[in-house]
Amino acid sequence: MNQLEIKNLNVSVAGNEILKDFELTLPKGEVHAIMGPNGTGKSTLAKALAGHPDYEITSGEILLDGESILEMEPDERARAGLFMAFQYPSEIPGVSIANFIRAALQARLAEGEEMEATAFYRRLYEKMDMLKIDRKFTSRSVNEGFSGGEKKRNEILQMAMLEPKFAVLDETDSGLDIDALKVVSEGVNALRGEGLGILVITHYQRLLNYIVPDKVHVMWDGRIVQSGDKDLALKLEEKGYDWVKTELAPA
Ligand code: ADP
Ligand code: MG
Secondary structure (H helix, E strand, O other): OOEEEEEEEEEEEOOEEEEEEEEEEEEOOOEEEEEOOOOOOHHHHHHHHHOOOOEEEEEEEEEEOOEEOOOOOHHHHHHOOEEEEOOOOOOEEEEEHHHHHHHHHHOOOOOOOOOOHHHHHHHHHHHHHHHOOOHHHHHOEEOOOOOHHHHHHHHHHHHHHHOOOEEEEEOOOOOOOHHHHHHHHHHHHHHOEOOEEEEEEEOOOOHHHHOOOOEEEEEEOOEEEEEEOOHHHHHHHHHOHHHHHHHHOOO
16 A cells, blocks of 8 residues: 555567566655666556556556556556656647646546636646746647757646656656756656655666655666665666676576
């Protein structure tokens, strides 16, 4: 209970086994980082959690506050409290950020229930103030012509408004410029707290200079090969991923 538990998870993509008996427990209130070389299965983990149909879970379990999400569609997982942020969000021309978020919130309500506009905007502006986002921002079309930093700002605002129980941010490769990096880390730091567990997936140690994680997990070949505190990320930075391959990888 009160945690996201991934137990013995095996995931195949296009007939190849990518995640191998993957285990992770993320309690609410904590920020965990997963680091690892490219091709090790980090994004596969995120997509399997999201319920992407191409990522076949062949065995294992994913429990959100004790309840299995394996049979849930992606939107049901979101309603159950899982928030996923991917690196390349879609553009939705003609739909403002405010309306997009409102529709996302509305979709979670029971049939016939209406979200009141004033209450929505009150909450939206509250979250924007907390995240130091300019009010003009919400009238722009979702991701259209956005800089990397603006895409991230939109994503973090969505996360703040949806108030998930668990958030997974896949920040894989070089797509994050320094501006985007700061937006993500300031957002995560503003939102971290008791009711939320955050999993930050990253290839680069530098993101963790801004987001200080409670735990760091090093991934290699579809599984976690070492876990530790924030110092593990520094060690990894210093020793490089070859160290993982030669010393941490199971024989
Ligand atoms: P990471 O995020 O750690 O860089 P990925 O999870 O993206 O790693 O990829 C892990 C492995 O799974 C790679 O060998 C990759 O080629 C393969 N893979 C991931 N997604 C797909 C896909 N949609 N189709 C085929 N192979 C895939
Ligand atoms: Mg990736």
